[in-house]
Amino acid sequence: MLHALAVNYDNPYRAMDATEVKAVLDRVFAYLDASTPAQLVSKTNGTPIARLDKADPDAVLKPGDFRLTSYEWGVTYAGMLAAGAATGDARYTDYTVRRHRLLAELTRLYLPAVKADPANAQAPIKSFLNPHALDDAGALCMSFLKAENLGVGVDYSQMVDVCGSFVTQKEYRLKDGTLARGGPDGKGGVKMRPLPDTLWLDDMFMGVPTIALMGKHTGNAKHYDDAVNQVLQFSKRMFNPKLGIYMHGYVEGMKDHPEMHWARANGWAIMAMVEVLEVLPKSHKGYQAVEAQLRAHARGLASFQDKDGLWHQLIDRPDSYLETSASAIYAYALARAVNRGYLDKEMYGPMINLAWNAVAGKVNAKGEIEGICVGTGMAFDPAFYYYRPVSVRAAHGYGPVLLAGAEVIEMNRRYRFGLNDSGFMYQGQR
Template identity: 90%
Template sequence: MEMIVQVKKTPFRLKTAPLLAGVLVACMLPLSTMAQEAPPPQEKGPAAKDAMLHALEVTYQNPYRAMDAAQVKAVLDRVFGYLDATTPAEIISKSSGAPIARLDKADPDAVLKPGDFRLTSYEWGVTYAGMLAAGAATGDRRYTDYTIKRHQLLADLTRLYYPGVKADPANAQAPIKSFLNPHALDDAGALCMSFLKAKNAGSTVDYGQMVDICGSFVTEKEYRLKDGTLARGGPDGKGGNKMRPLQDTLWLDDLFMGVPTIALLGKDKGQARYYDDAVRQVLQFSKRMFNPALGIYMHGYVEGMRDHPELHWARANGWAIMAMVEVLEVLPKNHKGYKAVEDQLRAHARGLARFQDKDGLWHQLIDRNDSYLETSASAIYTYAIARAVNRGYLDKEMYGPMANLAWNAVAGKVNPKGEIEGICVGTGMAFDPAFYYYRPVSVRAAHGYGPVLLAGAEIIEMNRRFKFGLNDSGFMYQGQR
């Protein structure tokens, strides 16, 4: 007999006995070409009118496929082009606006040249990490150099200005004073994470002084509850307490703002106490704030209250799952807390999977479908889930399609200029849903740029390692590359 098998529209003929044909085809064809369509009907004669309805063309909101590396990079290149043009790494005179080509002493008139985004915000700590990841995934040195150039500038400014700020924190002037004299995890944690990641990747910038400043703030100076959990609303230094928004308040955001840096310090200093602290933070935040029935976290918690606002803000949940993948990246596998952190990551990923919107994004309040779809959180989930698939924390069969669906939706939010649309602006903690529902969105909200770079980089790595494609019209895992 002659049997014809279609492989990517190229006829592949086998001449063999009928009994062996199916076996040989199954053995000889790669997994990516097997079981792509429903088997043909066995009945003979005219086909019923419903015979091919399953094959009707479907119009999806976003591409229903896996992007290849070149397609993902094209999206990242637009983001890079915009950020490189609008975040200058330059010093100017505050009074004249003229550039300062060489700064060899602490000039109080010197400031960073304004751009669309601040170079020392926690959001830009994430962006520096995203640029490093994009450079590693694409092989395009421009991404890596973006971070190294700005890290070098920050290191130079630290060397010049830190002695004066340390001597007179209240009155000293410095272009990066919020970093040199931090008052909250936002001022130090994410930047410190980016410094340590760059150092681990081989950057030649001298990070010693900067890591001492931000690392000591995160681990020694930030307020904590009695059991050591990072918190807000501690003493104000004047006999009262900072109300953020109440005394002894936990913000889920701080799981990311502090904990990856703590874990990275364990690797940097070779001291287990940092690993122990990082694990303790994950578990103590989760004990207080994770809803096991829903599989997602509340945004805020106030120690001593009997009830807490169960408002499941999307970006805070993003910071939480991102913190866990970053901790697992450096936590020794034989650490006694490793499995507990991995189990918590898996529980959170299962919860997020339940709430993904049909077109790939997640809602501003995750479990409230009438709240708007939000880009930055969706990008963070994409990164964290794809990273977890690549590291084996999550099953590729279950979560690979989910991450690809999310990436395609996030990529659709990058406009031709490289701006990212649909990003919720900075958001505090509230006790009512209206606050979250009505938070504005803006392309100038810095929170989405680093996550998109991280997400694209990790999707490139995932889709290089694993093949995803259509099987009976459904998008799913199809084997190792």
């Protein structure tokens, strides 16, 4: 009976029940609710502003640990909505609704002045009202459109007009329409982001889900076509079919490209595909191609999971550190794909539970999430990625943890996982 000896796994080798998952999410919620106030204060003296009747250049959002209008917080708003739906706890949904409502009111008050004088107008959310990059608009717009689809009682019309039009019409693109960085700088030159005509894999998420959601929002099928083309054009240039993972950056016109397989960028890519498939009509001619690309990426990611459940900062370099935010994104996207039938529950369910248990172990008693890589540009050498710092103040991990927990709750409600011949695996429908 040696095979039955107790094994000392570093993380739980089992499926958490919904109550256990929610306990982890509750810690994250309590921390974020306390540390991201939805309140205006005077820039001059810090006193609270209870109500604004007109635009006031002295009004600012009360500082917290994180910004309410960052792309990371677009993911967090979506994560709160998902957690509310999965747990039935209205506090999560209310978190997003209260902040969206504040942003909608600030848009109503300040947008006319920002439109009239973009360079000099003051506004608490100016980076959103006058976006200059997908980071300013794309993920936030996704959260607005997701909330609108859920019937949230906020008037999103002005905000979606700002962010939706920027993503679909104004962001720089290559000649074939692929979203890119490093376009004209407005002064006769070219932006170095970091080089002209550069693709960042991150932008598959920063722009493409919003493009697909705009198809549903407007009823215009051209946005569905655009979203599919983005996925396929990014993948043609940046996906390594032998490894099943993506490079982080690509520069149009270069003969060779540095294959740095950064984990979080791969997370943004697979997350983009599950979000596109969520709204893309199954009858669309590109649906099967996006689903096939998702499956190819999932297979690649599965082959690189570490023994204790996380993935490495550079996915295919096991001497790079284990990173939390990417692992949480994979857990979410793979669980969503299992729940929607894109991936086999038998193969992916065990690894998703393993990943979630490892991610959950990174949530400390205060609700902070440890092991998150800070914001990261694109580089052509491994040292840059190996030595990026980690911090509990890196906003990139909080939304993915909420999303992952919510989707794991749904998956484990639908399917039963447990020990079978001492191995953890699928055991049938519930």
